[in-house]
Amino acid sequence: MxxxxxxxxxxxxxxxxxxxxxxxxxxxxxxxxxxxxxxxxxxxxxxxxxxxxxxxxxxxxxxxxxxxxxxxxxxxxxxxxxxxxxxxxxxxxxxxxxxxxNPDTKICPGCNTSVARRQLSNLSVNCSVCTKRTGRVFEFCWQCLKEWKGSRPRADRCDNAGCCNEALKLLQTCSVVKFENVKDISNCPSIRACPTCGALLEHSGKKCKNITCARCNVEFCFVCLQLTSICLPTSNFHSPCAIPVAPKQTSIPQWNNTDTATLGVVKKTLKYNQSGRNADSCPSKAGRGNWWHGAHTWPSA
CATH class of the missing domain: 3.30.40 (Herpes Virus-1)
Structure with missing residues (x-):
């Protein structure tokens, strides 16, 4: 009608x-x-x-x-x-x-418009649309997506009941991954925050120990958390790293995705892996893990 x-x-x-x-x-x-x-x-x-x-x-x-x-x-x-x-x-x-x-934006609970955060160390975010519409400053919590309560700036939580860093909680409570084709690796967490951009990723346990982040497209070792280009010269895709298994992460890296020059340098270091893989190489990029679908809960650590 x-x-x-x-x-x-x-x-x-x-x-x-x-x-x-x-x-x-x-x-x-x-x-x-x-x-x-x-x-x-x-x-x-x-x-x-x-x-x-x-x-x-x-x-x-x-x-x-x-x-x-x-x-x-x-x-x-x-x-x-x-x-x-x-x-x-x-x-x-x-x-x-x-x-x-764009996981670097959140939806304002007051007006349902997309808002980007300017201060990565501050969970209190000002919505200019709501502020203009209501005639008063409107701030919401980047973490729990409720109207802000308490003092500011804060990087851990606001004063709303139940506000917590769900991504960090997940990193701390996840189970360990059992690799099917990687030798002598134990106690490796099944969920990691990408060391470049902070995206949460879960390893399926299949194929090799390396994973390519779906967000920043940077490849790293899921076991030691080093870039593949750093880990590979002293190891291979299916054997232990030269350094111990990295423990469960207690913070999430922040990524300025407008810094394309820096990201270009990181990707350039991966050129060795893309051109010189042998029989020990990971058989397929798609098999290196799954992008964690809870990534929309990324907080700022």
Missing amino acids: EKVYQPNERRFVVVDGGPDDLDYTYECYSSRRARLSCGHHATPSSLTDWCSRQLKEGKSTFSCGTCGGALPYDEVRIKALLTPEEKEHFEKTLAFNATKS
Whole structure:
């Protein structure tokens, strides 16, 4: 059923006739058009259709398909006349897409927009959208995703009940991995934080001891936590390392993923492994472990 604006709509500018700038499937909706913040116009149904398409494409923010201008979720929610079911779907999908595309962002509990953290050592994060909308400073906890309680800055937790670093807890309580094809390795934790970017990864126990991080694409030894290029010259993919098994981690590395120069140096050190592997080499990149699907709980240690 087509959505239509009420004749007495006063929350935003509505015009009669004119182009429906977001009707890319030629549905020819008859409703009046809302003026979007970018200056273009759309019916509530075409706006819903266009934003639904962006969600299916994995987008975590909305933009005008004509000019590329940003369309905040709050604007979409109102002007698309989203139903309660549509709002729930949009908000859940936005959160999922944001985590999948950029784990360095979280969804603000106040407005459901994607927020990036500037201070990696501070769990208290300011949401500019909520602050502007409410007229007061709105901060939430990066760890428990609730409105901030307590003093700041803090790196361990806020004062909300149950706020804890779930990723560190997981690293400390995980079981050990039993390698099927690596000799004489025992007491190696089954879950590790990538030493380069901090992503949580779980080893399946199959094939070799090395794993390639799905987030930063850097390869390291799951046993000693050294880069493969450092571990390999004194070991091989299926034998013990020259140094002992690294204990369970007590902190999670922070990665500035805008530092492409540094990451390029790290990847360059792996060139030896990519070009000179022999019969002891790990048979397939895909077999080196599984990206831990709980990575969206990454805190800042």
